[in-house]
Amino acid sequence: MSPETTQPTVKVLDKGFVRLVDMMGGDQGVVDAARVSYGGRSKGADSDKKLISYLLKHSHLTPFEHSLLKFHCRAPIFVARQWFRHRFAAYNEISFRYTEVKDDFYMPEKWRGQDKKNKQGSMAGADLDQEMLNGMFKKQVDGALETYKKMIAMGTAREMARMVLPVNLYTEFYWTVNARSLMNFVALRADAHAQWEIQKYGEAMAKLFREKMPWTYEAFLRHGWRGDNEGIAAERAALPPLEAVAK
Known part of the structure; x- marks a missing residue:
């Protein structure tokens, strides 16, 4: 087993995964970036958590760009092509010019029909x-x-x-993204209006995001999430009442 496989991993679809291989900053990185505006640093966990909530509530988003997460992702090519439209990130992908393709294709569990109203959507x-x-x-x-x-x-x-070769062939890539762009990815791709396959990757990213940046994720649910996803909606509904946020 390579060292990388010991990192937090979420399996997706039949053969895919997302794996966090490195990160910098985390919740504390957001706090430090915000407080540098007036020469300050951490004021303790409670105050720092409230600050993160305040930043997201009032759309002060640049501090979230100072926390980075690097993922190793494995997804069908048609999913990756949607994924790569999120341009505020760094990508490096496996090259099939250098490596030979193996029998490694996504096979859907069930076929969906064309949505009668949404020209780009499907329906179960x-x-x-x-x-x-x-x-x-x-x-x-x-x-x-x-x-x-x-x-x-x-x-x-x-x-x-x-x-x-067809676009259900699995590809692999590294994706380095800041927390602000990751929130945008989850908001768009974990939403019910996204294609089902990439929704599963959006949900996997949300899980790792919650584990590694819990304060930011909670604030995102309170102030940034506007999507349609039963699981994430349930998480949001289960949050405790928000105390007054101090500036």
């Missing part, structure tokens, strides 16, 4: 022939992988042979 409970769709899908994926392997065996460059 549609009357679909799940068995037939699974068979068609697996045949297509297996065929693409077999073609790829034959092309490699014939001497085709990896950078060209990969063109036959």
Whole structure:
């Protein structure tokens, strides 16, 4: 087992994960960045927690940019392409020019139907022939992988042979993001309006965020979360009453 696998990890979908490999600052980093404005530092846990809540409530967000989290992520390519639209972050992704592709594809548990109102959305409970769709899908994926392997065996460059592969192939990447951008990611991608697959990654990020920056996460639920997610809504409803926040 590599040292990295001892880091906090959340499994996602059938073969994916998000893993926190490093972080800097945390809740205390937010406090220090905010208090430097007037030459101060920590005033104790209670005061610092109230300060974080005050900052988010009043949209003073730059202090949250001083806390960084680095994740190792494994997701289907079609999920990663949505993910990479969050540009205020650093990315490094595995290259299939350098490495050969393995039999590593996302296989959905159940097919969803096209939403009748939302042109870019899907809906559960549609009357679909799940068995037939699974068979068609697996045949297509297996065929693409077999073609790829034959092309490699014939001497085709990896950078060209990969063109036959579908977007449910898993990719891996490192993602370094500040706490402000992470809150934006969770707000958008853990929301019910996002595609179901990336919702699961948004929820996984929320879990690690809660574990590593609990004060910021609580303040985010109180003042920053406006989305539609049953689990996160339940967390928010369970929060204790907020005391008066001192400046």
